[in-house]
Structure formats: C-alpha cells, structure tokens
Amino acid sequence: MPGGDDQSMTDNSVEGASTTEGLPIAVSLGPALDAAAVPRHSSLVDRRVLFISSLAIVVAVAAAFIAQFLMRLISWITHVAFYGEFSARLDGHASPADNHLGPWVIAIPVIGGVIVGLMARYGHKAIRGHGIPEAMEQVLLNQSRIPPRLTFLKPLSAAIAIGTGGPFGAEGPIIATGGALGSFVGQIVSTTATERKTLLAAGAAAGMAATFGSPVAAVLLAIELLLFEFRARSIIPVALASATAVGVRVFFDGVHPVFAMPNLAQPSGWDLAIYILLGGLVGIVSVGVTRAVYWVEDAFEHLPVHWMWWPAIGAVAVGLVGYFAPRTLGVGYSNISHILSFGSDPGLTLTMRMIAFLCVMKFISWVIALGSGTSGGTLAPLFTIGGGLGAVLGAGAARLFPHAGVDVRVAALVGMAAMFAGSSRAMLTSAVFAFETTLQPLGLLPLLGGCTAAYLASALLMRNTIMTEKIARRGVRVPADYEADYLGQVLVRQVISGTLVSLRDGQTVGTARAWIDSHVPGSQHHGFPVLDENGHLVGVLTRRDVLDPDRSGDELLRDLIGQPPKVVYDDCTLRQAADHMVNHDIGRLPVIAREDPS
Numbered sequence: 083m084p085g086g087d088d089q090s091m092t093d094n095s096v097e098g099a100s101t102t103e104g105l106p107i108a109v110s111l112g113p114a115l116d117a118a119a120v121p122r123h124s125s126l127v128d129r130r131v132l133f134i135s136s137l138a139i140v141v142a143v144a145a146a147f148i149a150q151f152l153m154r155l156i157s158w159i160t161h162v163a164f165y166g167e168f169s170a171r172l173d174g175h176a177s178p179a180d181n182h183l184g185p186w187v188i189a190i191p192v193i194g195g196v197i198v199g200l201m202a203r204y205g206h207k208a209i210r211g212h213g214i215p216e217a218m219e220q221v222l223l224n225q226s227r228i229p230p231r232l233t234f235l236k237p238l239s240a241a242i243a244i245g246t247g248g249p250f251g252a253e254g255p256i257i258a259t260g261g262a263l264g265s266f267v268g269q270i271v272s273t274t275a276t277e278r279k280t281l282l283a284a285g286a287a288a289g290m291a292a293t294f295g296s297p298v299a300a301v302l303l304a305i306e307l308l309l310f311e312f313r314a315r316s317i318i319p320v321a322l323a324s325a326t327a328v329g330v331r332v333f334f335d336g337v338h339p340v341f342a343m344p345n346l347a348q349p350s351g352w353d354l355a356i357y358i359l360l361g362g363l364v365g366i367v368s369v370g371v372t373r374a375v376y377w378v379e380d381a382f383e384h385l386p387v388h389w390m391w392w393p394a395i396g397a398v399a400v401g402l403v404g405y406f407a408p409r410t411l412g413v414g415y416s417n418i419s420h421i422l423s424f425g426s427d428p429g430l431t432l433t434m435r436m437i438a439f440l441c442v443m444k445f446i447s448w449v450i451a452l453g454s455g456t457s458g459g460t461l462a463p464l465f466t467i468g469g470g471l472g473a474v475l476g477a478g479a480a481r482l483f484p485h486a487g488v489d490v491r492v493a494a495l496v497g498m499a500a501m502f503a504g505s506s507r508a509m510l511t512s513a514v515f516a517f518e519t520t521l522q523p524l525g526l527l528p529l530l531g532g533c534t535a536a537y538l539a540s541a542l543l544m545r546n547t548i549m550t551e552k553i554a555r556r557g558v559r560v561p562a563d564y565e566a567d568y569l570g571q572v573l574v575r576q577v578i579s580g581t582l583v584s585l586r587d588g589q590t591v592g593t594a595r596a597w598i599d600s601h602v603p604g605s606q607h608h609g610f611p612v613l614d615e616n617g618h619l620v621g622v623l624t625r626r627d628v629l630d631p632d633r634s635g636d637e638l639l640r641d642l643i644g645q646p647p648k649v650v651y652d653d654c655t656l657r658q659a660a661d662h663m664v665n666h667d668i669g670r671l672p673v674i675a676r677e678d679p680s
Contacts, residue, residue, distance in 0.1 A: 127314050134277050135319040141267055141281060142288035142323035145260035146330035149292035152237045152256055159245025160412060163190050178247050178404070178411040187247070187408075188401030191451075194246025195397030198456050199390040201239045208232055209239040210393075210455040211552070214254060214307060217261040217286060218560065219553045221308055225275035226282045228265035236262060239457040243393070247404055247411040249447040253293045254459020260289030261308070280316045283308040287320050288327035294340050295331050297324040299515035306508040307549060310561040339521045340415065343422040343491060346524045352486040354528060356479050360493055361500040361532025363475060364468055365539030368504030371445070371467065372548040378453030379552075389455060396454025400447050407443035413462050414444070421469040421494050422520065434477050441470030460548065464505055465498045472497015495525050496532035504536035505548040512536075569656040577656065578673050584611045585639055587620050592635030594628045609670040611647070612639055619672055622647045651676045 161167040164181040181187060202210050206229060220228050240255030264285025268278030286308055287300040294300075304320045305312055349357065382392050404411040417440060420432045432440075448463040476493020479486065495516055503512035513529040540547070550560045583604035585594055598605045610628075612621045621643030627633075633642065650659045650671045659671055 127318065130277075131315050131318060134273070134280055134315075135322050137267055137271065137281060138264070138284035138319035138323040139326050141260070141264045141285045142292075142326040143330060145256075145263055145285050145288040145323075146292035146327040148237060148259055148263070149252075149256045149289055149327075150330075150334050152241055152252055152259070153293070155237075155241040156245045156252055156413070159241055163194075163246050177414075177416060179408040181408065181411075185405060187405050187411075188398070191247040191397035191400040191404065191411075192394050194242050194248065195394035195400075195454070195456060196391075197246075198239050198243050199393045201235060201242075202393075202455070202457075203388075203390040205235045205239075206232055209235050209457050211457070214257060214286075214460075215549050215552045217258055217282065217308060218549065219556075219558060220261075220265065221279050221282065221310075222553070222558055222560065226265050226278035227269060228262040228282070230262070230266045230269070232262045233259060233266055236457065240459070243457045244413060246397075247400055248397070248451055248456060248458050249400060249403075249410050249412070249414070249444060249463055250451070250458025250460075251413050251415075251462025251465075252459060253290055253461045255457060256289040256293050257286045257303075257459075258289075260285035260287070260292075276316075279309065280319050283316070284320045284323035287324045291324040292327040292331045294515070294519050295328055295335075295337075296340075296515050296518035297321075297328045299511050299518050300324040300327075302511040302514055303508060306511055307506065310564065312564060340519045341419045341422055343419070343495070343520050343522060346489065346492055346522050347487075348524050349492070349528055350487050352483070353488045353492075354531060356476075356483065356486055356488050357492060357496045357528040358531035358535050360472060360475050360479065361496050361503075362535035362539050364471055364497050364500040364532070365504035365536025366543065367471060368464075368468070368501050368536060369540055369543045371449070371464070371501070372505050372544060372551065374445075374449050375452055375548060376551050378449050379455070382454055392454040393451075393456035396451045396456060399450040403443050403447040407440060407447075409440050410444045410447045414466055415462060417444075418462070418465050418469055418498065421466070421473055422491055422498070424473055424490050424494060434474065437470045438474050441467050441474070444470075460505075461502065464501045468501025469494045469498035471501070492525060492528050495520065495522070496528050499529050500532045500536035503533040504540040507537055507540055507547050508549075509533050509537040567657050569660055572656045573652070574650055574654050574656060574659055574673055575652040578652065582611070583607055584613050585623065587612050587614050587638065587640035587643075589639050590635060591628060591633050591637045591639065591642065594639060595635065598625065598628060611672045612643060619647055619649065619674065621645075622670065622672060624670075647672055649674050 160178055164178040164183065164187070183190070198209070208216055208229065209232065217228070220226055236255050237259045240250070240252065244250050244252060261282045262285070264281035264283070265278055268281040273281070283304040287304040290303055291297045291300040301317070301321050301324050305317070309316050309320070382389075382396070385392065385395070387395075400411070409417055421437055424432065424434070424437070444463060444466050448467075452458065452460070473490050473494035475497065476488055476490040479493070480488040480490060499512040499516035502515075503509045506512075513526070513533045516529050517523065517526050546554045546560075554560065581604070607625075609622055609624045611619055612623055614620050620640065623639060623642055627642050628639075648662060648666050648668060648671060650662060650673055652673050652675050663669065663671060
C-alpha cells in the first residue's frame with residue numbers, strides 16, 4: 083500500500099478491527115492457495131489485544147496521576163485566587179465559597195476567563211468546551227487523532243477556569259485529557275484507527291475512574307459515548323485501564339465514596355413509583371437544560387467581539403452569581419454530598435430553601451459560563467442541579483403523600499443521576515455512577531427506574547443530547563443504537579451467484595473480447611475469475627481490463643493479471659467479505675470452498 087507505515091495501518095484498520103483474522107490472498111495456483119494461512123472462523127481476541135491492553139494500562143496510570151495533579155492544581159489556584167495563600171496544602175477539595183473578598187470576587191472569574199480565552203486563541207481552540215463532545219468528534223471524524231498539545235493545554239485551562247471560580251466539575255477536562263493521552267500514545271505507536279479509538283476510550287475511562295472511583299461507570303461511559311460498540315477487543319483494554327486508574331486513586335485517596343451519604347432503606351413500593359415518576363420529571367427538565375445551554379451558546383455567536391473574549395464575558399455572570407451565592411463557585415462536590423445527606427447530619431446547614439436557591443443559581447452560572455466556550459466539565463453541575471431538583475421534588479412528594487415513605491435523600495440521588503441520564507442519554511452510566519460514588523446498593527432500584535424514565539422522556543422530546551448537539555450541527559451523525567450486524571449473520575454461500583462464469587488464462591484478449599461482444603448469458607458481468615487448465619484460480623479480470631484499447635488482441639489473459647487474487651471462503655460472513663473489499667478497494671471477490679481451496 084502506498085503512503086508509508088501509518089497509512090498502511092489505517093488501510094488495514096477494517097480487517098484488523100473485524101472479529102476474525104484477515105482473509106486469505108491467493109498467491110498463485112491451487113496448491114499455493116491451499117497452503118495459504120486459513121483464518122480461524124471465530125476469534126474474539128488475539129495477541130494484538132494483549133498489546134493494546136498493555137498500552138491501555140500504561141495510559142491509565144499516567145491519566146490517574148494527571149487526575150491527581152489536576153485536582154491539586156485546581157485546589158492550589160483556588161487558594162491563591164480567593165485566599166491569597168501560596169500554601170503547600172493541596173488537598174484537592176478547596177472551595178471558594180468561604181472567601182471574604184466581597185465585590186472583588188466578581189473580578190476573579192473574569193481574570194480566569196481572559197487567560198482561558200488567550201490560551202484558546204494562541205494555544206488550541208479545542209480546549210474550549212467540556213471535553214466529551216470534542217473527543218466524540220475526533221473519534222467519528224479524525225480516526226481518533228487528538229493533537230498532542232491538548233494533553234497539557236486542556237487540564238491547565240480547566241484548572242485556571244475552575245480554580246478562579248468557574249462552576250464546573252474537573253471530570254470533563256480529566257476525561258478529555260485522558261482521551262488525548264490515549265490518542266497520543268496511539269499515534270506514536272503503530273496502531274490502526276480502531277486501536278487508537280480503544281486507547282482514547284481507555285484514557286477517558288481512566289480519567290473518570292481516577293476522579294470518582296467509579297470503574298464500572300467509566301467503562302459504560304466509554305461504551306455509550308466514545309466506543310459506540312460492545313466488543314471484547316475494545317472492552318478488555320478499557321476495563322483494565324479503568325480498574326488500574328481506580329487502583330492509583332485508592333493509593334492516594336483511600337476507598338471512601340466520593341459522595342458519602344447515610345445508609346438507605348429498601349424502597350417499599352409506592353415510594354419506588356414516585357422515584358420513577360420523579361426521574362421522568364427530571365428528564366423533562368434535562369431537555370430544557372440542554373436547550374438552554376445551546377441557546378446561550380448561540381447568543382454568544384452573535385456578539386460583535388472575537389470569541390477569545392467570550393469566556394471573560396461569561397465569567398462576569400459567574401462572578402455576579404458567586405457574589406450572591408458563593409456555593410456556586412468552583413467544582414462544588416461538597417454541595418452534592420450535602421444535598422444527598424439532607425436531614426441526616428445536624429452539622430450540615432443546607433435547608434430545603436437553600437438547596438432550591440443553590441440549584442437555580444448554579445444553573446444560571448453554569449449555563450452562561452459553558453455557553454461562553456470556556457473550559458470545564460458538565461457532570462458536577464448537572465449532578466448539583468439534578469440533586470437539588472430531586473430533593474425539592476422529593477420533599478414535595480413526602481408532604482403530599484406522607485404514607486408513601488419517600489426519602490428525600492433517595493429522591494436527590496435519583497434526581498442527580500436522572501439529570502445526567504436525560505441530558506446525555508448515558509442511562510446505564512448514570513445509574514451505576516450514582517451507585518459507585520455513594521456505595522448505596524439499596525439505591526440501585528430507584529436509580530434504574532428513575533434513569534430509565536428520564537431517558538424515555540429525553541428521547542421523546544429531544545433529538546440530540548448535550549453531548550451530541552454541537553457536533554450534530556456540523557453534520558456529524560452520532561451512532562445511537564448498537565445492533566447486531568445483519569451482514570455478520572449471513573454466510574457468503576447463501577448469496578453467491580449460482581452459475582460460475584469464468585475465463586481461461588490461456589485465452590487471448592481478442593477471443594475474450596469476441597465472447598463479450600456476443601452478449602451470450604454471463605458475458606455482461608463486470609468481473610471474471612480467471613482459471614488455469616486445471617481449474618485453479620489464478621486471478622480476476624474486469625471488463626475494463628479486457629476491453630482496454632492499449633492491449634493487443636494477441637496477448638494472453640494471464641499477462642493482464644497484475645496482482646494475486648483476493649478471495650473469500652464460502653463459510654465466511656458477508657461482513658468479512660465486505661470488510662475485505664473495503665480494505666483492498668475492490669468490488670468483487672471469488673468464492674472458494676474452505677475444504678477444497680483449489
């Protein structure tokens with residue numbers, strides 16, 4: 083193949099990504115074809131998967147350390163920006179909510195917005211946004227090639243935006259950084275596009291797992307939002323990377339849940355129905371939240387200033403909201419824990435009115451900031467908004483139906499997960515994530531029901547999601563359904579032509595032309611297998627080859643054959659045959675019997 087090693091790897095990506103080994107290429111006559119390597123009929127994994135898994139583990143370790151560094155960098159910037167402390171106390175959980183800057187607090191997010199805008203203008207524009215849509219776009223359009231400099235520009239810009247009060251979570255940038263790291267490794271090592279996608283997804287999953295200690299949810303996120311498939315050769319490296327990243331996190335942070343909450347009671351029946359209904363209501367709200375984000379983004383597009391200044395303009399709203407509601411500043415993971423523990427700890431001062439106020443103000447601040455194109459994640463803000471909304475709805479349901487046994491904490495948990503499920507349609511990710519970050523197994527049933535209801539409401543009311551709307555507007559089609567491949571279920575022998583029409587290698591070109599001009603049955607085919615005197619396949623010729631005016635009529639057909647034939651066995655699937663055609667840029671394949679290749 084022309085184009086160098088990287089091009090060759092790309093060209094072979096179709097065959098390399100299939101569930102069986104490459105199909106044979108006939109090298110000469112029947113005996114040689116008989117001796118050709120015969121592919122195993124079904125091979126889920128091979129030694130190549132071991133190699134990619136090893137790379138994925140290395141990427142996971144690096145992504146986990148980057149996640150630890152980023153959390154501490156955010157904490158350090160927060161201490162400097164809001165408290166003037168150049169302290170080595172980098173606990174990763176600094177909150178700007180306790181600052182005493184007064185009106186000056188408005189200026190700090192603006193300074194951060196200016197810096198992020200400059201980094202986007204003169205560093206790389208792709209640092210803008212919350213990370214996951216940008217990674218999806220690279221998977222779908224650019225063979226999972228992410229520019230290497232994003233590996234450090236994205237976390238640095240996110241740390242500045244969040245550390246100066248941006249109402250975002252760190253998880254989106256960490257996921258994007260892990261994906262960029264996986265893509266970078268896939269570019270410096272000889273890999274196919276499919277293998278690069280696996281490494282990108284492994285890095286992204288490792289980033290999420292290292293942030294929240296949620297390995298299963300991270301794998302599901304990779305499947306639902308990045309891989310768009312469920313195959314052993316991609317799931318194994320991603321799962322190993324996710325488990326490895328959690329191992330690194332445990333070493334640094336221990337095994338405690340990210341969002342600790344009191345033990346829950348088993349749902350009885352009526353309360354479960356209310357939780358499912360609540361999930362559906364939150365799913366409807368998630369549609370409005372998604373549309374609000376892109377409405378604000380569209381509004382920024384009409385501003386008569388360069389997009390470099392948009393993050394600073396959006397940061398003005400962040401600062402103003404933060405002045406009146408300091409808890410909206412920064413990642414706000416503690417807010418989520420307080421909402422999920424409502425009424426359980428007298429030391430927690432959040433009242434239901436404060437939760438409702440926080441929910442509204444966080445929404446305003448986050449929507450404007452995200453729409454401005456700054457750098458930050460969506461998970462934590464969505465969890466805060468959804469958790470607060472769930473708690474408020476749960477409290478209302480408990481007052482209306484006092485005998486139903488509704489637990490406000492469970493309602494908040496369901497609301498938190500349902501908001502993300504409705505916004506992203508990553509239903510399984512949302513339910514499992516809420517379980518893994520709270521370690522409350524009795525919450526799984528309400529979570530599954532609530533997230534499913536939110537998914538249903540979102541699918542009915544919204545065409546795209548918060549993750550796909552941006553790239554869908556650019557004409558990119560994002561896979562939404564993972565179905566069994568029909569071509570993989572039909573064998574070649576079931577659809578081959580019933581009558582073989584072939585040419586002999588000893589025929590002259592003139593004889594073949596006369597036969598084609600006779601218009602007898604079969605002569606109008608576009609391609610013909612060429613056999614020797616023993617009936618062995620030696621090549622394939624097309625009508626264009628035979629009718630080429632530059633060829634003399636006295637030449638033999640064997641002299642027209644320029645390369646060995648590509649063939650397919652009769653017990654291969656149509657998917658294998660189609661991949662073989664795409665890989666070699668051909669439109670026809672001779673079919674041979676596996677038990678008698680000659």
